[in-house]
Amino acid sequence: AQSVSQHNHHVILSEAASLELGCNYSYGGTVNLFWYVQYPGQHLQLLLKYFSGDPLVKGIKGFEAEFIKSKFSFNLRKPSVQWSDTAEYFCAVINQAGTALIFGKGTTLSVSS
Amino acid sequence: GAVVSQHPSRVICKSGTSVKIECRSLDFQATTMFWYRQFPKQSLMLMATSNEGSKATYEQGVEKDKFLINHASLTLSTLTVTSAHPEDSSFYICSARGTPNEQFFGPGTRLTVL
Numbered sequence: 001a002q003s004v005s006q007h008n009h010h011v012i013l014s015e016a017a018s019l020e021l022g023c024n025y026s027y028g029g030t031v032n033l034f035w036y037v038q039y040p041g042q043h044l045q046l047l048l049k050y051f052s053g054d055p056l057v058k059g060i061k062g063f064e065a066e067f068i069k070s071k072f073s074f075n076l077r078k079p080s081v082q083w084s085d086t087a088e089y090f091c092a093v094i095n096q097a098g099t100a101l102i103f104g105k106g107t108t109l110s111v112s113s
Numbered sequence: 114g115a116v117v118s119q120h121p122s123r124v125i126c127k128s129g130t131s132v133k134i135e136c137r138s139l140d141f142q143a144t145t146m147f148w149y150r151q152f153p154k155q156s157l158m159l160m161a162t163s164n165e166g167s168k169a170t171y172e173q174g175v176e177k178d179k180f181l182i183n184h185a186s187l188t189l190s191t192l193t194v195t196s197a198h199p200e201d202s203s204f205y206i207c208s209a210r211g212t213p214n215e216q217f218f219g220p221g222t223r224l225t226v227l
């Protein structure tokens with residue numbers, strides 16, 4: 001069965017530090033990949049997505065992710081985090097049937113000012 | 114962007130009662146909606162896929178008689194937790210499919226069963 005793994009459960013950074021959150025998926029075929037963010041008390045919001053084309057995807061709020069097919073990875077990056085980036089981050093992949101999202105367990109990012 | 118609402122945002126009920134949660138797509142029509150369950154510090158687990166005008170498709174291990182899903186219109190899907198028990202306490206999140214393969218999420222409903 002398809003699965004998504006996120007390596008970091010909780011990441012703590014100071015403002016202006018660089019961020020990289022790991023995400024690996026198990027499915028070897030065509031993949032549609034997503035990163036979602038959930039700010040405290042708010043609903044899930046789409047940060048960025050990859051369907052095809054340029055493997056380096058730019059999202060909102062300065063986030064980007066790189067799809068590396070050979071590594072089955074889709075890591076999220078941001079060169080300089082802000083306190084307002086404190087949130088839960090979820091990596092997800094569309095299932096083989098193309099009908100629903102499979103989520104990773106999430107990474108809690110805490111940014112101190 | 115597309116907006117999805119859920120009602121109620123929080124509900125507390127007694128064990129044995131049934132609770133209905135509504136999910137609405139406010140500014141777009143959604144032939145497909147999804148219901149997820151999120152446990153504390155864990156990921157979202159897909160419970161079922163709700164298709165307008167037809168029966169929902171449940172994921173393995175989800176009791177269809179316990180979690181009744183109705184998708185009667187293109188903007189509304191409901192999840193009814195029947196005969197709720199404390200182990201059903203959780204955060205239930207719905208999403209609606211807008212553009213192909215993009216889902217928009219509701220704010221979630223916190224269910225507490227006493």
